[in-house]
Amino acid sequence: MCASFHPRLINLPFDDPGVFVPFRFEKRAILFDLGTADALSSRDMLKISHVFISHTHMDHFVGFDRLLRLCLGREKELCLYGPPGFLKNIGGKLTAYSWNLVQNYPNWFALRATEVHPDHVLSQEYLCQHRFMPRNAPTRHPFDGILLREPALTVSCALLDHHIPCLGFRLAESFHVNIIREKLDALNLSVGPWLKTFKDALTAGKDPAAPFEVPDGQRFTLGDLADQIAMITPGQKMAYITDAVYSPSNAEKIIRLARGVSHLFIEAAFLEAEAELAEKKYHLTARQAGELAGKAGARQFTIFHFSPRYTDMETQLYDEAQKAYNTAIQGH
Template sequence: MTLTILGCYAATPRTMTNPTAQLLEMKGRMFLIDCGEGTQVQLRKHKLKFSRINHIFISHLHGDHFYGLIGLISTFALLGRKTDLHVYGPKGIKEITLLQLKLSNSWTSYNLYFHELESEESVVVFEDDKVRVTTIPLRHRVYTNGYLFEEKAGERKLNIEAVENYEIDLCYYRKIKWGGDITLDDGRTIPNEELTFDPLPAKSYAFCSDTVYTEAIVPIIKNVDVLYHESTFLESEVQYCEKTMHCTAMQAATIAKKANAGQLILGHFSTRYDSIERFKTEARTIFENSEIADDGKVFEF
């Protein structure tokens, strides 16, 4: 599981900072999470194969989280893309995107599917044989969702020595990998645990931006391996949180602790601060395994 931070700052883009966008690679899939202004430039800058992006998840319709979407969609068309593209986001994302394509007479060369979200409850929005994506309802000034990405358990690993010892034919290997027991010609049944090793533990990643402090998300992200949580302010500016519907680094750390997260990544920093290291220092007073995002930073899990 690899996470590339394309942008992690709040509000407007600046010369050295970019608004929210992330690329998550999980089980061979590449998911784009939010698409702030300049996202396609960041994808090119960091030499990421963005043609592999087939699913884009937008948290909410504030510009610093989706103004880069129309540009990326248009670039895909200019590059002759043929693969389907799926966009998940709040109701209205389809209207605002298609209006721009219509008025610029810039229709796509590929199928563009919108999955508009309205539910106030957590729902599964994407699922295949390897990954499940679930919404995390957040509390912001407009309808907003975070997203929980979960790997599904993979195949078990063959214990080749044991399989060969029982002289099991190759045609049964697939059944064994998927947990099946094997009955030998002499009638003996060999339990699967004698023939395989456990698969690697399935990983999970939760993206939570933007939101005011809310413990309602804790049950949804309980025991998540990695939590990205917005931390727009430091505790010294906590008075701005309720008005702007954002969080402090300390509040994000509190959520991580209550959720028993494996690791916390802080982001969505206000550009009022001279050093984002202060966010990590503050969060670690509550949750030790806290790190900070930064534009271009890559996390390997």
């Protein structure tokens, strides 16, 4: 199966956290956390349509300025999500600069920020041409746990405890459409952009009896073409967890977010020998991270956000997490 997206850490595990999720065959990406992101090219940064911020400690949010600078003067909408207080943080960033010349930009750039609370969200729009000054008060909407709903995917979240609210995230693909190349060849159909249109029609739930024309003029119904060239399988799922103390409440939420994911990215700041320090600093140990990954039934997990005290000792973190995962997955 060809994956629809390939998530990866944007930095080494001792550096600022963040996961970049580019989508195959699309000039689009999603980003979880926005610390220093110098390892991402400007081209990759400009693919980002949505940024999900766990919390606004500097190592998770300092990259906002670079992303904002790259987007200035471009026709673009950038959506950002964060925990309680996020709109104040965004406003503080934007009011730190002078915007007296932005009316000269011919393109329309908009920031749309959403602040997440347990039972509602607050949304605010900041337009470049309006010097990023909101024209209206934030709008309030009920919150059911899902931040982004699209035909092909959803992003949901939970509020975790880091001595401040911190968001954990789950990205879930609705289902995956696998194109069978041999079946394409048998119908003398070539690979091209039309395949994305075909996949989009399936994920949008369009009528299987609707006509669908391929580039060489052959005509099919959507359902008939799907039967002939596609194999539909369960979609990919990933989760991103960082900066959360190990507590019964957090553990329950993390396991729910990561249940059955293809890939879990989870912080492991300390070794279990320093569990008391981890609790004091509201972080996870490697053993706790591996155990949570196993209890969630994650098929693969990656630990990151290591404390610098373990420089040149990262193998111990990986080993501790893997051992805990193996034990937990056997009992899952």
